[in-house]
Amino acid sequence: MATHRTAQVVGARAVGTDARLLELELDDGAAFGFRGGQYVILDTGVVVGDKAIKRAYSFASADAGQQRVEIIVKRLEGGPGSAAMHHLAIGSRFTFSGPWGKLQPEVLAESTGRVLVLATDTGITAAMGVVTARAFAPRLASTTLVWLRASHDDFVAEAFVAARLPSALRELRVVHGPAAGHPERAEFGAQIARDLAGATPDAIAEAYLVGDGKVLVAARDALVDAGVATERVRLEYFFNTPPKNTTSP
Numbered sequence: 001m002a003t004h005r006t007a008q009v010v011g012a013r014a015v016g017t018d019a020r021l022l023e024l025e026l027d028d029g030a031a032f033g034f035r036g037g038q039y040v041i042l043d044t045g046v047v048v049g050d051k052a053i054k055r056a057y058s059f060a061s062a063d064a065g066q067q068r069v070e071i072i073v074k075r076l077e078g079g080p081g082s083a084a085m086h087h088l089a090i091g092s093r094f095t096f097s098g099p100w101g102k103l104q105p106e107v108l109a110e111s112t113g114r115v116l117v118l119a120t121d122t123g124i125t126a127a128m129g130v131v132t133a134r135a136f137a138p139r140l141a142s143t144t145l146v147w148l149r150a151s152h153d154d155f156v157a158e159a160f161v162a163a164r165l166p167s168a169l170r171e172l173r174v175v176h177g178p179a180a181g182h183p184e185r186a187e188f189g190a191q192i193a194r195d196l197a198g199a200t201p202d203a204i205a206e207a208y209l210v211g212d213g214k215v216l217v218a219a220r221d222a223l224v225d226a227g228v229a230t231e232r233v234r235l236e237y238f239f240n241t242p243p244k245n246t247t248s249p
């Protein structure tokens with residue numbers, strides 16, 4: 001359903017040295033119709049050669065609010081899409097498709113066991129979307145959100161994230177580790193997953209992994225090795241997306 005709609009930037013502010021929060025509304029005041037964890041693919045308005053630069057951005061705001069939503073964009077060195085998003089003025093309009101993505105929680109008849117949400121880097125946007133989703137509320141008391149990041153001043157501050165999390169969330173763990181591209185990063189992420197899966201008393205019943213594909217694949221494999229059902233591990237790659245059918249890093 002690649003229907004294209006038009007959104008308008010109704011608010012914008014810096015929320016970190018390289019992070020810009022954009023508030024968006026639809027032209028006709030309609031609901032975006034998203035569930036926490038989903039994203040849009042938007043046309044940044046930039047054309048390189050003859051190619052329109054379209055980029056994916058996750059809803060960072062809670063899905064209880066459907067008419068005014070937020071995305072947070074990290075400015076990447078030399079990246080045309082994120083640069084354009086950092087320059088969009090209030091009042092600018094752009095077209096987008098979506099909401100897309102299957103990271104949102106399933107509506108299960110019953111949920112037992114712990115839940116792991118593992119985000120790397122900018123993946124924290126979608127992770128905030130997941131844990132603030134209306135459908136996720138019953139899981140909050142069993143959920144550990146782990147945010148793997150390279151440094152404390154990368155993207156948004158920990159306090160910014162903490163302030164947006166529901167008070168019922170069991171735990172937020174911020175882990176500083178190797179940056180994207182570091183050869184030991186995937187194993188670092190896998191070890192986080194192993195440690196959590198090995199913790200007692202309850203097993204991990206579901207996991208939502210989002211961000212750096214190299215870390216996600218390694219963490220997914222570690223969880224499955226530890227006995228978590230493959231179909232209960234959901235992944236959303238932001239970058240370093242593995243080729244299809246990859247099972248190991």
Ligand SMILES: Cc1cc2nc3c(=O)[nH]c(=O)nc-3n(C[C@H](O)[C@H](O)[C@H](O)COP(=O)(O)OP(=O)(O)OC[C@H]3O[C@@H](n4cnc5c(N)ncnc54)[C@H](O)[C@@H]3O)c2cc1C
Pocket residue numbers: 039053055056057058059071072073074075076078079080081082083121122123125126180236237238239240
């Ligand atoms: C489903 C999905 C949701 C996304 N949600 C967000 C979001 O909420 N906020 C956000 O800032 N970005 C998000 N992204 C990434 C975004 O779509 C763009 O890839 C990013 O803004 C870079 O675009 P660019 O044109 O500036 O740079 P490009 O020229 O496209 O990319 C430059 C390089 O940076 C890599 N890269 C992309 N993102 C990162 C990152 N976070 N850290 C390190 N390297 C990266 C790319 O793989 C590429 O190698 C999401 C991506 C996907 C697929």
